Amino acid sequence: MSPSLSGDLTPSESIFKGIKDAEIDFIVSVPCANLGKLINMVEEDPDILHLPVTREEEGVGVCAGAYMGGKRPAMLMQNSGLGNSINALASLNMLYKIPLLMVISHRGVLGEPIVAQVPMGELTTKLFDTMDIPYFIPEKDTDPADMVSKAWELASEKKMPVAVLLPIQFWRKQ
Amino acid sequence: MKRIDAINEIVSKTKATDALLVANIGIPCKELHHVCDMPNNFYMLGSMGLASSIGLGLALSRPDKKVITIDGDGSVLMNMGTLATIASVQPENYLLVIVDNRAYGSTGNQPTATSKNTDLAEVAKGAGNNEVYEVDTSETLRETLSSVDNGIIVVKAEPGNTDAPVIGMSPETIIKRFMDISAL
Numbered sequence: 001m002s003p004s005l006s007g008d009l010t011p012s013e014s015i016f017k018g019i020k021d022a023e024i025d026f027i028v029s030v031p032c033a034n035l036g037k038l039i040n041m042v043e044e045d046p047d048i049l050h051l052p053v054t055r056e057e058e059g060v061g062v063c064a065g066a067y068m069g070g071k072r073p074a075m076l077m078q079n080s081g082l083g084n085s086i087n088a089l090a091s092l093n094m095l096y097k098i099p100l101l102m103v104i105s106h107r108g109v110l111g112e113p114i115v116a117q118v119p120m121g122e123l124t125t126k127l128f129d130t131m132d133i134p135y136f137i138p139e140k141d142t143d144p145a146d147m148v149s150k151a152w153e154l155a156s157e158k159k160m161p162v163a164v165l166l167p168i169q170f171w172r173k174q
Numbered sequence: 175m176k177r178i179d180a181i182n183e184i185v186s187k188t189k190a191t192d193a194l195l196v197a198n199i200g201i202p203c204k205e206l207h208h209v210c211d212m213p214n215n216f217y218m219l220g221s222m223g224l225a226s227s228i229g230l231g232l233a234l235s236r237p238d239k240k241v242i243t244i245d246g247d248g249s250v251l252m253n254m255g256t257l258a259t260i261a262s263v264q265p266e267n268y269l270l271v272i273v274d275n276r277a278y279g280s281t282g283n284q285p286t287a288t289s290k291n292t293d294l295a296e297v298a299k300g301a302g303n304n305e306v307y308e309v310d311t312s313e314t315l316r317e318t319l320s321s322v323d324n325g326i327i328v329v330k331a332e333p334g335n336t337d338a339p340v341i342g343m344s345p346e347t348i349i350k351r352f353m354d355i356s357a358l
């Protein structure tokens with residue numbers, strides 16, 4: 001549980017540690033190149049039920065059902081998938097007060113090689129601000145594992161979706 | 175048969191098996207509430223398309239409980255990937271009932287793609303689901319429900335709504351009451 005431990009971990013390992021610290025036990029995923037290693041760790045963990053889904057909006061629904069079934073749900077996704085999740089986040093999670101941890105690879109920011117990622121990359125925090133959905137972004141001295149478990153704590157306490165935004169630079173240390 | 179006839183059969187099945195029941199947005203919710211309001215019912219008031227996904231998450235989280243979702247053709251067409259995701263796990267405790275009345279019933283019976291060439295039972299099979307049933311009467315639905323606890327049933331129905339009233343419960347009350355049963 002010591003935050004300093006994360007210092008020796010790769011980015012994927014530190015996020016996974018946060019997921020485990022938060023006792024997340026149900027995860028849906030839609031892949032991103034940056035999430036590859038994390039998705040493998042989740043898939044191999046015997047205490048996490050991992051379900052790949054076809055679309056992020058679908059994942060929001062599956063996670064809501066899992067929460068109603070007593071699980072602590074999270075979704076691994078790329079920020080591009082926020083666009084197709086907005087109605088569900090609002091008219092399901094926010095309507096019924098259903099918590100969800102969203103671990104998001106934030107593309108279309110500094111270092112992005114693909115031009116098509118840029119529009120949603122720039123819109124992502126604005127969309128979260130508009131929806132009043134809190135998000136965490138790693139700073140130089142943040143412990144990523146700690147950030148992830150704090151994000152779940154907030155989601156659980158406020159009974160709402162909370163995002164962790166992990167930009168391209170964060171994954172560079174892989 | 176109409177949607178309300180299917181709902182009556184599904185309610186009997188739900189009671190007999192003490193299942194958790196997820197109802198699709200709009201008139202399906204209202205009709206279920208009107209026919210039989212019980213704590214086992216989760217009324218999905220928003221998020222069109224996601225009833226089958228909520229039911230799947232519930233079924234995977236509570237393998238000890240039977241879970242049934244009442245869905246519609248328009249909603250499944252909106253979230254067709256759900257049929258592939260369900261096929262990837264096919265939980266033994268999950269039954270998805272799609273009432274296919276070939277219309278967006280809650281918005282004025284505008285025709286859906288199933289009124290043209292789309293066959294949802296074939297789509298469900300093509301997505302990889304091994305247990306897919308098709309029925310078109312209350313009797314055959316009742317028979318199928320009596321022997322089946324998992325898979326997908328497509329109920330071929332006529333369009334048409336009852337005048338079931340709006341649900342008076344708040345979303346918070348709906349989920350609190352439901353989770354007293356659904357969450358361990």
Ligand SMILES: [Mg+2]
Pocket residue numbers: 246247248273274275276277278279
């Ligand atoms: Mg319909």
